Amino acid sequence: MRWNFHSKPNPSAVRHLMDVLQVDELVANLLVQRGITSYEEAKAFFRPTLNDLHNPYLMKDMEQAVFRIEQAINNRENILVFGDYDVDGTTAVSLMASYLRSFYPNVATYIPDRYAEGYGVSYQGIDFAEDNGMTLIIALDCGIKSIDHVNYAKAKGIDFIICDHHRPGDTLPDAVAVLDPKRDDCSYPYDELCGCGVGFKLIQALSERRGQTILDLIPYLDLVATAIAADIVPITGENRVLAKFGLQVINENPRAGIKALLTQVKKSELTITDVVFIIAPRINAAGRIQHGNAAVSLLTEMNLEQAVQFAADIEQHNKDRRELDKTITEEALRQIQDLNETERFTTVVYQENWHKGVIGIVASRLTETYYRPTIVFTKSGDKLAASARSVKDFDLYEALEACSEHLIQFGGHKYAAGMTLYEENYPAFKAAFEEVVKKTIDPNLLIPEIAVDAEIQFSEITPKLMRLLKQFEPFGPGNMTPTFLAQSVYDTGYGKRIGSDETHLKLNLKQGVSETLGAVGFGLGEKLKLTQNRQKIDAVFCLDENEFNGSVTLQLRLKDLQHHND
The missing domain is CATH 3.10.310.30 (Diaminopimelate Epimerase; Chain A, domain 1)
Structure with a gap:
């Protein structure tokens, strides 16, 4: 592993934050590294509000998109909501369809078959729209390069609104509206939205015209947070606001489909990482093994009992997916060797x-x-x-x-x-x-890189520091969990390999006269030999909490270990 140390932040900016926020140097350093240098920026970071979301009409073509949807509703047209089969696509379709259906009935959904149709807008989907008398397609998480498909639809009298976040090509499709913050001619202030996020901006614009406020859209944020987590977009700016409030919905009052997926989870509060590893793979499994329609059915279902049945089917798809993944990975590794x-x-x-x-x-x-x-x-x-x-x-x-x-x-x-x-x-x-x-x-x-934010002494690792770091959440690209280096530490003699295949590492580490801290290193079992006989080592880790028998203790989640060189 390559340890890459974050460059020292500007000392005057650090001192300023220490003064105005009354925090210690370590926390001020971490904030400046994240581009936060003023009280106002710190307030927006620690206390994001839904008022921080940008005006959706700042996105190019938003007026045209809203006008065309309102026209379709006034003329009683049939609308097709089309999206990709992955998490971003299926959550975006569920978001748009459930919002439109809350006040207009003539809305159908379409997810292309991964195997028969492939990724993105498909001719089969357009033919489906024609066969069912649909005159408007809203494409989500796809369509930015679907020039021929949009022309094909236009020849059949079907209009397109595209909500995408992928890079456009040299030419844009001839759609009624192309919503994509990555368009060169779009001056929207934030261009890292996922597909579901772009869809959310469209329903935000529609809701304003209907006299609703952002508070009316909170129930849809569980879908947006799930898409942000699954699509690995930066959790900065607008995504940070959407993820934070979406996580609250997931933890406090999720839609029936997400609640059904979480019935087996023994966690009191989910983080973005939990969404990535618990919710997202299950939603993805439907499109991978069966059909993305199953994910949309789950996420738009209002009845919990029915949702639990959908979730049970998806859980089976997820088990099948894990088996396939394991088998094919082994075959691919053998092929590389052979x-x-x-x-x-x-x-x-x-x-x-x-x-x-x-x-x-x-x-x-x-x-x-x-x-x-x-x-x-x-x-x-x-x-x-x-x-x-x-x-x-x-x-x-x-x-x-x-x-x-x-x-x-x-x-x-x-x-x-x-x-x-x-x-x-x-x-x-x-x-x-x-x-x-x-x-x-x-x-x-x-060479895999570990980005190290700061050196820390064990004496600085306190419950107070942990409480402060928790306020940095939600973590993700652009705001990763702080990673620390502690030098010249040693195991007190209880280090061992753990796990059924002994691939993980459990240590009790000490630095000088500090208190001992428990440490766990997933996949670091081979490093046990570095820690024997109280050898001095340098450790790179994140801070974590270990819950056991109702009590919570601080522990280190190790990322790597090296010999300490005096």
Whole structure:
């Protein structure tokens, strides 16, 4: 692991915050690192309010979108809400459909089949709209590159409103409105919204015209927070507000579908991380194993009893997904070994019978193992389809653009993307992708990085500090859980490997004459030898709380250990 220490923040900014906030230097340092340098910024960070949300009409084409929806309602048109099959897409469809249905009945939903239709707006979906007399499609989390599809729909007398957050191409689709804060000509103040977040801005604009306030939209924020967590967008600015209040809804009064998913969870209060690992995979599992419609049915269901039944079905899909994920990951790792490709700059693997629904998860697993830009291909009809994942700070999208001559289509973000190509082009693409990454990547990026925020002494680790750090939540990209370095610590002799396969580490650490602190390191079992015979070590960790028999104690969640060099 590569320990990357955060540069020292501006000392005068730190002193100013210490003075106006009455906090110690450590906390002031952490705030300045997050771009917070004034009392007003600190207040917005620690006490976000729904009034901090931007005016939705600042987004380009919002007036046109609202006007067209109002026109459709006044003319009693049938509206189709269309979205992708992942968490962002299905939550966005559930959000838009449930809001519109609260005052207008002629609203249907459509999620494309992952296998028959693939990602994004589909011709089948447009044909479905035509067959059912629908004259307006609202596309969420997709559509920014669907130029031919929008023209196809227009020829059939069907209008499009696009709510997307992916990077646009050189030409925008000829839709009635294209809502995307990443448009070059859009001056909306925040461009890191997820697809569901863009959908939320549209219902916010609609609600203002209907005389509602932001308080009327709070019940929809559980969906927005789930999408923000699952789509790994920065939890800064507007996303931070939406995530914070959405988490409150999830913990206090979630919709029936989310409540049903949480019936098995033994946690008093969920964090964004819990949403990522508990709620999101289950919603995703529907689209991966069965059909994304199952997720929309769950998330729009008002009756808890029915929702519990939907959730039970989805739980089974999730178990199936985990089995497939495990099997395919093992096969992919064997393929890399058999092809003797462990020293490459990229990982690109293909097997025609791998389940398309889990190749994205497998790509993430392979990235964890070899830590390099990774693409996993499978057969999809007469083409190959793939999911790609990147390493920190390497722009995968740009690398794919450089190889696009070999692809039929591709789309996505800096860190995750999808693509299709003809099978005969696979070897040429694989070679080209390796060459592009080899030429453009900084070799340091191929070593996993731990970003260290600050050095800390054990004497500074107190319940008061923990209470302050909790106010930094919700954590996520752009506001990660603070990571600390403690030097010259040692295990008091009770260190051991734990877990059924002994891959984890449990220590009792001491520094000088400080009190002993318990520490757990997941996946660090191999590091036990560093800690024996009271050897001095340096530890990088986050602060955590351990609940046991009703009592709560502070503990360290270890990220890495190294020998201490005097």
